[in-house]
Amino acid sequence: MRAAVFIERDGVLADSDGGNGTAGKLEEFKIRTDAAGALRTLREAGFLVFATTNQPGVVSGKPSRRELDLMHAMLVRQLGLDEVLVCHHESDDQCPCRKPQPGLLREAARRHGVDLDHSYVVSDKWIDAELAENAGATSVLIRSRHNGSGHHDFVVEDLVAAAAKILEVAGQLGTLRVLAPRKKTG
Template identity: 40%
Template sequence: MNARAVFLDRDGVINASIVREGKPYPPNSLNDFTYLPGAVEGIKRLRQAGYLIIVVTNQPDVATGLQKKATVELMHAQLYKDKLCDDIKVCYHIDKDLCDCRKPKPGMLLQAAFEWGIELTTSFMVGDRWRDVEAGNAAGCSSYFIDYQYQEREPTGPFKRVRSLEEASQCILNEN
């Protein structure tokens, strides 16, 4: 266990979320799946520095019938095609399913750490919602919060506030 990783939430971190009434939602289709400014460059710099890039994403709209699993998988195929990640962990559950993988629980990060030999205490989590930060903290990672000032609660526990994945990647690289 000596690999280092940067765990990334997907929507609002790598690609643009659709914000309605102050709340973020995933893109509806591959046509709506657009990378945020600086995200690709930030990921490439992290990968060049030797970090594994693991996407950890809650996609509850599949469970509720608002999104097709095939559409989510097309978006993930695009991330792999563009070489923007080493692995993608997805939770398709809703809160009441009480699974171990849905953020803020650290299940997806712990699974990836086991599979890839990742040392969590030298790894990072970057997200735009309280669930992301709290999952990173629960797994033992240092967490970055991209604060879009959504109409929801802020994360608890330690985190660094940033404006983008690009800024988070610079901070991570400056720490080493």
């Protein structure tokens, strides 16, 4: 089994300069400059790294499916992500994958052999702390006005500090020794 870090896309890995929290067009989508280094640290420690996002706007074409796919191809390439996990549903759809429902994490865990008990969710929003709780993972919130007052495990100042906190906690638990991928021999 591997451990993973699931990171909220909007406001943590990327910003929208369209005046809305989420990019409606490709030109509005800006990958954050501090993200690549933080994610490299996590990957080098043996974690799989995923972005997560609720994107109900695709249904109405904001952004279009093609633009969304291009945004996510950029994210994967520039940040070395294993995958971008997307819920395309509206809240009325009652799907199992719209955050804070744990469906996106459970599905990725099944496909990639991830142990969610030793995994982490990083976000600036309360909804992802609830997601972590629903999935049995540990939540690391980045301080913001969207933190809310619900359950969460840790609060840090930024993504770099979140990566450091995860390595610290995983080190204390012995997770990294257990879950780091074996080096290939020969």
